[in-house]
Amino acid sequence: MASAEHDYQYFIQWLHRPDGGVSEDARRFGRLVLDNFEGVSATTRNRSQRSTHLVGLARRQFPAIDAGQPQLGAIAGGAGWRWQRLSHLSLGPFRGFRNVEDFDLARRIVLFYGPNGSGKTSLCEALEFALLGAVDEGAQKRIDAAQYLRNIHEDRFAPPQLAAFDARGQRVVVQADADAYRFCFIEKNRIDSFSRIAAKPAGQKTELIAALFGMDNFNEFVGQFNESIDAQLALVPTQGQELARRRQAIAHDTEMLAGEAANVAAFDQAEREYAEAFQAGLTYIQLQQMVGSADAPGRLQVLTEVLNQPAPALYSVRQQDLLEAFQAADVANDLVEEISAQLVLQQDDAAYQDLYAAVLKLQAQSPDHCPACETAIAGEPHVHTDPFIKATQGLEQLRELTLLKQRHHAAVDQRRVASDALQAYFANFAQRIGASVDSEHEVFRYVANPGVQPGTTWWKTGYNPVAGGVSLSQRTVDYARQLEERDAATRQSLEERAQLIAERDRLSEARIALAEHATRRRQVSDAIAQARQRVDVFEAQNADLIAAVVQEQTHIAAETRIQAAYNEFLGLLRLYRSELPGTLMAGLNNFAMELYNEFNVRDAVEDKLAALHLPVTGDGRIELSFQGAPDLRVDALQVLSEGHVRCLGLAILLAKASNIQAPTVIFDDAINAIDHEHRQGIREALFESERFANTQIIVTCHSNEFIKDIQNHVDHTQWVSYTFRHHTGDHHPRVLRDLPPQAYLVNARAAVDRGDHRGALQPSRQALEMLANKIWRWLGRCDLGVISVKLAGVGDQPSLRNLCDGIRSRLNGANTFEHVDKQPLLDALGQVVGIPEQNFLWQYLNKGTHEEQDRDDFDEGQVERLVALLEGMNALRLRNR
Known part of the structure; x- marks a missing residue:
């Protein structure tokens, strides 16, 4: 049917559909094939014949081809039906x-x-x-x-x-x-x-549908395109490969130059991040100014000078501590004096207590006799009172005195501890203020030697008023208060100094980091400068090869463009071919x-x-x-x-x-x-x-x-x-043109019209045979195809008369079958083969087909009637139910 070129033109229209998303180069390649269709179709894929031809065409014509939709005229227009x-x-x-x-x-x-x-x-x-x-x-x-x-x-x-x-x-x-x-x-x-x-x-x-719809030429045309045209294109950059081989010697330099901007940006970013991390909102330049240098001192130099001065010392002396030490010594001494007074009042009881204790100690040596008079404890004579019992009872009565003595010993120990603590405080005080017995100030001399005498109330000597009416102990307490106030000021100064030290330390660390960063930046900059110098020397030495590579790249770009256009074009052409069955079969x-x-x-x-x-x-x-x-x-x-x-x-x-x-x-x-x-x-x-x-x-x-x-x-x-x-x-x-038709009833009617009655009967019988089979098939389509037919013997076919009778009986017996053609058929069959069985019409059908001697003429009216009945039966449409 349609030629491959026509089908290809239809493909070109498909390439330019608005929603196709086809590149202009693929359309150009399609147009290239269209403009050279005869030459392209004459080639095959054998030995890449078509690829070679297409590459030659593309190199000469491809860049100048219009990517727009070509005007193809009426050949692919599909104008539709202009006639009936x-x-x-x-x-x-x-x-x-x-x-x-x-x-x-x-x-x-x-x-x-x-x-x-x-x-x-x-x-x-x-x-x-x-x-x-x-x-x-x-x-x-x-x-x-x-x-x-x-x-x-x-x-x-x-x-x-x-x-x-x-x-x-x-x-x-x-x-x-x-x-x-x-x-x-x-x-x-x-x-x-x-x-x-x-x-x-x-x-x-795969050619099934193409062959059926007469598109096998187009299918064959598409099948002759090679899978690739790469082998026919100059896609290998030989000059470029040689240049690349040589460039391996400066690959590291080239890589470094390529990364120069990235390196600078990385250094700048690191500087910004470091300055921001050091102090929010601080720039790197401001940080450099804070670190300073010998020529331009900054905050670091100022802090170093300030912190080089010695830090003030703390006396660590508190007025309250001294007062509490005096008070503890006084309280302990008062308790000793109080208990001592109580012991004085019980001096006699104390003597008896010692006596009783001595008696009880002798009981082990003389348990049966009085230790004083050696009188027996029991027997005759015996002591009036048992000395050991009396001693035990006496000691029991003097228990409170024992407890008082124990308290006195404890109070004395407590006073000693308080005295030692006060003495230690004075020693620490003297050390803190640098006091000695030779100090100029009386308070210093007192602190250095407060007159400590163990077991005495030596501190009370300092309570005595001296010149001016104020005791040395009071002046010492007042001096401790002064020192405590000085320590408060000194502590505030030390806290401020600690902040300055922290600031100085951070700036010192920053100075080191800035120096290391500057060193790295300088090293990278020097390396890049050296790499650029080596690359410049390489470019000068390989100038001719570099120029050749530029030309080669231009040529390869053109070849690659052809390659990409062909690949897309071929994919679309095959896609179009694969979609044809869906389009044709829709x-x-x-x-x-x-x-x-x-x-x-x-x-x-x-x-x-x-x-x-x-x-x-x-x-x-x-x-x-x-x-x-x-x-x-x-x-x-x-x-x-x-x-x-x-x-x-x-x-x-x-x-x-x-x-x-x-x-x-x-x-x-x-x-x-x-x-x-x-x-x-x-x-x-x-x-x-x-x-x-x-x-x-x-x-x-x-x-x-x-x-x-x-x-x-x-x-x-x-x-x-x-x-x-x-x-x-x-x-x-x-x-x-004017041969007699082979239509039975047409021939029968023509014979009647020319008066050839015998000539009309033979085609009439053939027509009835045809109509009987037609009616039987119609009954089959109406689910009434099973009929009863008499057969003359085994293997015989039904006679025409028996077949017509069977059909008429089947129609008569189908009481539920309603159809517009049913009654006309019964009427016609009844007249042709009805009762009596040997009626004129059936006799005419039988005798008109055989040659007989001395046969009477056929009745013209009966022949006309028979042909008319058959024409009426033939006119019935015999549609399904």
């Missing part, structure tokens, strides 16, 4: 037609019958050229159109002239439009190719399935299709489900026979033509691609159903029986028939 039915074709000289031939195409059905080689293909190619602007067969064979279409005996060709009727019934000239009319053609070769590809292994079926599933089932009307119900799933990509599968197992989805090409595959291909093509509302469908010998078993279903679906009642159908066929069946089952006013025969020496097909 073809009306006339004039062709010749053209291919097999040497002379001019005119064909009236005004009927709904146009039949061309003839043997192979009689001119049918030339006729279809004339229609193809008139409708599409090109003949695909010539393009496939790579023959120039003028050479391919010429008649070899006239050595020329004239473009066929094709006319049609528009919607107003006016005759118009048909203008070629491949987009609009490409699916009007259904060819035997395409169905054959479809069945052959279906028999290939699964991996080789909306065809149900319609194609219904047509397939009608083609296979004789198949069992469970073997008909419940669902059909056509592929949406080039490598997709045609899948289907049978009514016997509607949930099981299988690969159609694995389970269908070759005959069923051919029916499926024809169904898809017809569904496509119907889907685009094609006004005319042209069958180029396509019926002969289908086996005899399925031709009846195809004929009924095409010519007898309502599906294509408004579609013009042009058929070329070398099956006389198929033509005969069409003429018999379609009203003769809807069809016209041409017969082609081989030439008789003039090399021009014989076109027979």
Whole structure:
């Protein structure tokens, strides 16, 4: 059908769709191929022939190609249907037609019958050229159109002239439009190719849809593009590689120069972060000023000078501590004096206590005699009073005195501790203020030697007033208060000094950090300067090679641009090809399935299709489900026979033509691609159903029986028939236009009209046989196909009379069957084969088909009646329920 160039033009339109997102360079490459299509299509992928050709074209033309959408004219315009039915074709000289031939195409059905080689293909190619602007067969064979279409005996060709009727019934000239009319053609070769590809292994079926829709040329054209054009492009930078090899010697220098800005930025960032971390809001320059230098002293130098002065000392003497020491000594002494006074009052008791204690100590030596008089304790004579008991009782009575003595000893110890503590305080005091017995000030001398005498109240001496009426102890306490006040001031000064020390230490650390940072920055700067010097020397020494690399980069950039454009272009081209099945098959599933089932009307119900799933990509599968197992989805090409595959291909093509509302469908010998078993279903679906009642159908066929069946089952006013025969020496097909039709009832009516009554009866019987089978099939579609028929013997076929009786009985017995054609059928059958069994009409049907001697003439009225009844039966539409 359409040439590969036409399909490629359609791809160019697809490249320029607004939402495609295609780069301009990919569009340029597409335009490059379009402008050089003939030369590109003449190449193949073998030995990268196409890649080599494309690279040569791209180097010369690519930069100057316009990336805009090209003006392709009407060839890819798809203008649509400007007419309703073809009306006339004039062709010749053209291919097999040497002379001019005119064909009236005004009927709904146009039949061309003839043997192979009689001119049918030339006729279809004339229609193809008139409708599409090109003949695909010539393009496939790579023959120039003028050479391919010429008649070899006239050595020329004239473009066929094709006319049609528009919607107003006016005759118009048909203008070629491949987009609009490409699916009007259904060819035997395409169905054959479809069945052959279906028999290939699964991996080789990508051309399935392309072959079916006549796009195998385009599919082959796309398949000849090489996967890559890299091998034909100069993509390797040899000069650049040499320069890169040499640059390895200064790679570190180059890297350092490349990172110069980053290094400077890193140093600057480190400076900012360090200054901000040292003090919020402080800049690095301000920090440097604070650290200062010998030439420009800063805060650090000021702090160092201040802190080099000695720090003030603390006396660590508190007035309260001294007072508490005096008070503790006084309190301890008062307690000793108090207890001593109590002991004085009990001096006698103390003597007895000692006596009693001494007696008890002697009890161990003389337990039975008095220790004083040695009188026995018991016996005769014995002491009046037991001295040991008396001593024990006496000591018990003097227990309180014992406790008082113990308290006295404790008080003395306490006074000693207080005295020692006071003495220690005076010693610490003297040390703190540097006092000695030779000090100038009296208080210092007192502190250095307060007159300590162990076991005495030596401190009380300081309580005595001296000159001025103030005791030394009081003056010492007052001096301690003064020192305490001085310590408070000194502590505040030390706290301030500690803050200055911390500040100085931080600035000292910062000085070290700033010095280290400056050193690192200087080192990096020196290294960069040295690297730049070495790089400059390298650039000067390799100037020629660097210039060559620049030119090489420009060339490689151009080559890389071509590479990228080709890769994108090829991906898009293959994507477009893979999307074609989805585009072509869109909306065809149900319609194609219904047509397939009608083609296979004789198949069992469970073997008909419940669902059909056509592929949406080039490598997709045609899948289907049978009514016997509607949930099981299988690969159609694995389970269908070759005959069923051919029916499926024809169904898809017809569904496509119907889907685009094609006004005319042209069958180029396509019926002969289908086996005899399925031709009846195809004929009924095409010519007898309502599906294509408004579609013009042009058929070329070398099956006389198929033509005969069409003429018999379609009203003769809807069809016209041409017969082609081989030439008789003039090399021009014989076109027979006025041959008697093969339609039984048409021939019967013609015989009646000319008075040939016997001649009308034989086609009438043939017509009744045809009608009986037609009615029986109709009953089958209405679930009434089971009838009772008498047979003469085993293996015999039902006689026509028995078949008609069986049909009439089945209709009579179907009381619940209501149909508009039921009663007219019963009436007609009753008149033809009714009671009595040997009526005139049936006798005429029997006797009119046999030769008899001395036969009486047939009754003209009965013959007319019979033909009229059969015509009435044939006129019934016999639709389903």
